[in-house]
Amino acid sequence: MGRIGIDDLEALQTLKLDLSEQDELFVAQTECTFVFSNAEGWPSGVIMSFVRADGAFWLTAVEGRAHVKALAGEPRVTLVVTNAGTGSPGRQMLAVRGVATVHRDRATLEWFLPKFTSRMQPADPAAFARLLDSPKRLVIEVRPVAIAVSHDSRKMPGNGRGGAAT
Template identity: 35%
Template sequence: MDFAAFRLTDDERLQLLAVQSECTVGWLNSDGSPVSAFLTYVFQRDAFWVTSFRDRPRVACLVADPRSTVAVSSAGKPLPHGRMISARTLAVVHDDVSTAEWFYPRFCTMAGLDPAVLARQDRVIIELRPQAWNSFDGQRMLRR
């Protein structure tokens, strides 16, 4: 079966990225095993942006090997059921003031958090820059 007909359009992908707020981020741990976590994200500047405590193992792993993945689904959102996207990404860990100044206000507004609380925590911001996309629309497949 040719699944190309079931991919999301660019507009549908951007709509899903704008509406959803949670993703699954995957990376390789220090022994090379794949691991993942559910994280809240902001999609801005053509990349996924998440935050993490600086001392989390994922931060050191992504610095050592930036290869990563991000997956997002339409679950729980007012979009057609069965839409998903995944991206093969490269991670960049940021701890500079200029990134924090634009990221934390957007992140906190979207996540319903107090920026002052995050500002007191020892955090970094992780940019996950897509290198390749994959998508699927289950409803489109069912209509065929």
């Protein structure tokens, strides 16, 4: 076995994000891949925007979407967050396993919308909130139970793609 990131990419288990690095990623990124089991039992995923609060991930959808329907039968999900598009150096990823709860009550939506729209559309959060505040709008809370896997290419010598060691 050679040097990780220079001679091979086999043993990457030591290249994990620590807690502070996970938090940095969650602050930098606003999107995740929301992975769920569809009605036929197949793993499925959709890209969704999220905010974090009270130790959970909070997302929104509309009643009737496949991922919302699936949560009624199987609330276990995985959220995959990467640094793609953030401008952060290297390649980071984190897969968070969690249990989803669907909130259909007005109080949760009223708490959620200002937090969500301020993060997603800081130039005009009120306009975005008006757009999202629709009759079938709901909020999905995902409470993490485990980190399935994480990776941080900044922790490997070279650039992780066979570049020179630094």
